[in-house]
Structures are given as C-alpha cells and as structure tokens.
Amino acid sequence: MGDQFKILLVDDDPVFLFLHEKLLRKVGIEVSIDKCSDGQQALAYIESDHEENVFCVLLDINMPVMNGWEFLRSIQRLPYNASINVFIVSSASRMVNATKKSSSPRLPAHSISHIDLGGLQICP
Template sequence: MKTNLETLIVDDDKLTLHYIQNIVKESKLEGPVKTSTNGKEALEILENAKDSSEKVLVLLDINMPVMDGWVFLDKLQEKEYKEKIQVVIVSSSKDPADKEKSNDYPQVMGFLEKPVSPNVFVEIFDLFDSNIVIKTNPSSNNK
C-alpha cells in the first residue's frame, strides 16, 4: 500500500534541494513534493496546507538564513497541526549537541549528516510507505 504523504524539503542550498527532490520523486511515496529555502517559508507552506488530512514529511536543514531549522522547530511546537508533521533533519552539522538537541522535538524522527546517500532516503521512504514511521497516536508524542 502506498502512502499519500506530502514531502517538504527545507534547505538553503539549491543543489541540495534539487538532489533530494529528485530522490523523493523517484521513491515509492506518492504525494506532492514542495521545497523551501528557509524555515519561515516552510512554515508558510505548512500553514497553507494545515487543513489537509495528509501527513507531512519535512526534510529539514538546520543552518539557513531568515529562519533556521531550530527556530522552525520551536515555532512548529505552537501549531495545532504539529502532530501530523514528521521531521528528518538533514544537516552538515557534525556537532553531537545538535543531534542531542533534536531529541527535544517530538516531531523529529531522525538526524542525517550530509552528504546523504540516496539509499538512506529510500530506506526512510520505505518506512513511510509501510506506514511504520508515521505516528498515529498523537498522545504518544508528549515529552
């Protein structure tokens, strides 16, 4: 069974956006793929789609201009639709403190260091396609 999942790729590097977008489009996931170059723009995209019943996978860079990934995650905590958002951080950061900090956000299900091979994304998308990763009980996310 295919998962109809919206994917939002948030990264200020246009080459990275294009690279990840191609991998997502070639994956088994069905659903729209959107891109954003900063967290502020990404939140606007989510706001415009907040009434959709689709789950959203956000592939999020941390270090970006305008609004970085951490501020994006902080602001996401204030949104009523946060339970349908799943985030995988895709960052060039090798700082263990960043990985540790990502655990503070219930929506973050993983932290990948760039460069990321297409096989890693395929595994993530297969998990979503199997409906393994998508959390269906929002109350289990309380921290």
C-alpha cells in the same frame, strides 16, 4: 476526505533541493513534494495548507532567515503539530547537531534524526 501525505524539502541550497527530490523520485516516492528555502517559508507553507494534510519535512539546519532549530520551536506551538513529521537532513557536523538537539526541547510528535549525505551519489 482522508489526510493527504505531503513531503516538504527545506534547504537554502537549490542543488540539495534538486538532489533530494531526484532521490525521492528515484526510490518511487509519488506523493506531492514541495520545496522551501528557509524555515520561515516552510512555516508559512504549512500554516496555509495544514487542513487534512500530513507532512514529512526533510529539514536542513543551517539556513538564513529562520534556521532549522527555530523552525522546530515554531512548529511545536502549532495545535496541529502531530501531523508534522520532521527529519533533519544536514551536512553539518554530527557532533554539532547532537549537541544542539540535546539542548532543544524534545518534540514528542516529531521524529528527529541526522542523515549523513556525505558519500551519497545519485546515478542516472
């Protein structure tokens, strides 16, 4: 059986989780979309469901329990981390993210980018 592609939304704000899922569905994404409210939940989810799955993680940075940077460091240690593709989606300042990103270890198996959602509107 081939790999199954899954999207994992990780954000502590339920409104952002709702909007991200709505936007992905609106543009035609039909794969499984799961949600976690912090990095620790996301890590546990991936660890329990990693066999034959490829993950696209849309990750917030500022979260309680385990923030986005801690999550990135944790998945770097996983033997199957090549199947986890991470995109940072955060309303945090671009400068703060750039500074923190440059001080974090580069994760070659992951794509890390900042997507500014400041002016995004989702229309019915």
